[in-house]
Amino acid sequence: MQNRESTTCCIAGGGPAGVMLGYLLARAGVNVVVLEKHKDFFRDFRGDTIHPSTLELMDELGLLDEILKVPHQEVRSVGGLFGDFAFTAADFSHLPVKCRFIALMPQWDFLNFLSEHGKRYKTFDLRTEHEAVGLLEEGVVKGVRVKTPEGEKEITADLVVGCDGRHSTIRDAGGFEVIDIGAPVDVLWFRVSRKADDPYQALGRIDYGQMLILINRGDYFQAGLIIRKGAFDSVKAARLPAFRDSLVAGAPFLKERVHEIQDWEQVKLLSVQINRLRKWFRAGLLCIGDAAHAMSPAGGVGINLAIQDAVAAANILAQALREKCVTDALLAQVQERREFPVRVIQSVQAKAHNASLNFLGKPRKAVAPWQMRAFMKIPGLKRIMARGIGLGIRPEHVYSPEEKSAVRDTM
Ligand SMILES: Cc1cc2nc3c(=O)[nH]c(=O)nc-3n(C[C@H](O)[C@H](O)[C@H](O)COP(=O)(O)OP(=O)(O)OC[C@H]3O[C@@H](n4cnc5c(N)ncnc54)[C@H](O)[C@@H]3O)c2cc1C
DSSP, X not given: OTTEEEEEEEEEOOSHHHHHHHHHHHHTTOOEEEEESSSSSOOSSSOOEEOHHHHHHHHHTTOHHHHTTXXXXXXXXXXXXXXXXXXXXXXXXXXXXXXXXXEEOOHHHHHHHHHHHHTTBTTEEEEETOEEEEEEEESEEEEEEEEETTXXXXXXXXXEEEOOOTTOHHHHHTTOOEEEOOOSEEEEEEEEEOOTTSOOOSSEEEETXXXXXXXXXXXXXXXXXXXXXXXXXXXXXXXXXXXXXHHHHHOGGGTTTGGGOOSGGGSEEEEOOOEEESOOEETTEEEOGGGTEXXXXXXXXXXXXXXXXXXXXXXXXXXXXXTTOOOHHHHHHHHHHHHHHHHHHHXXXXXXXXXXXXXXXXXXXXXXXXXXHHHHTSTTHHHHHHIIIIIOSSOOOOOSOOOGGGBOSOO
């Protein structure tokens, strides 16, 4: 077939998992094609958190100084307000890493940064406007069918990696069994302008039946309002003035600015899911990141997990890909390595969602329960939480080597 080409590893999805894996494999001398269905990375409503563990990886890759030149905000602790009770849930200042903070950086800047550095390698090939629409199978997976602006083509590969997020086409095409943990909440995502003297809480504000997350993006807040799953229609039925009033009840300092929300078009519903595949691989195919385990925004750790999956996959598979001897046993090792952190975090996220149902939609002044006040006083808690959020469970390090022959002579 004319529209058929071949590579060693074809990665479907240019999010944090896909771009990181593409970068690491290309750096290790493996021919990689990364398919991204959009024209660029410039999309709103992505998480914008770069965790201390990811910054540590950047240091291991020699990219730390450069990434820190990209405009960002540094969050050294995360906390919130529960009614009038102000709390700090995690304090990163004691972490045993170089960067003891979460960098808030638009995800498109991070992905542009990594993919620009990927271009240093002859083996890195990022294709935007290339959508994986199915798998090529001959008993085992042999490649991907791809929709491009020029028409459909086929890319054969020794290994296909599904990194195409929580609505993964590759996961569906692979026929994987999904364990659905469920999530009783959704997020309404919108922007409100920000003033320099605004109170700033990276985690959120819980009051009057609401949980509002405000992410500092410089001159505006990326705001997320947690609602009960399926409640968006009733929020819309109550009309925009009621929606604005409810935001002011939870965050009074937004009073002069909520009128910026003039249309429901400005408010995007993001449906939250928590699930994971029972088996993350088949012969010739592996899923990682949200494609293998959809994460909720709770705790802001999904990007971290996706990147850690990519590092583990590159560590385990780079050499075998170069030598064209990837086995099911190696693919199983990736799942074994990463499944434990995913299970732990998903169970914490599910518990957090269930706890949120106790106050969501109850329009009265929130009073922090004594259990929460007592919990927040446990010595060392902020440090433990900082490790969980900032480094994750079982943090990964880059062991896949840089293959000098893959470096381009000129850029
Ligand atoms: C509302 C919300 C807010 C969140 N906020 C945070 C946060 O602040 N911090 C955090 O750590 N986590 C957050 N998360 C979780 C986080 O977004 C995910 O866990 C993380 O993005 C997973 O990374 P990924 O690379 O696996 O997938 P994704 O980030 O979903 O990337 C998948 C990529 O694949 C592309 N793609 C999809 N289908 C195809 C296809 N068929 N062919 C080619 N390309 C395709 C997509 O365009 C996308 O670029 C949030 C989640 C939600 C729902």
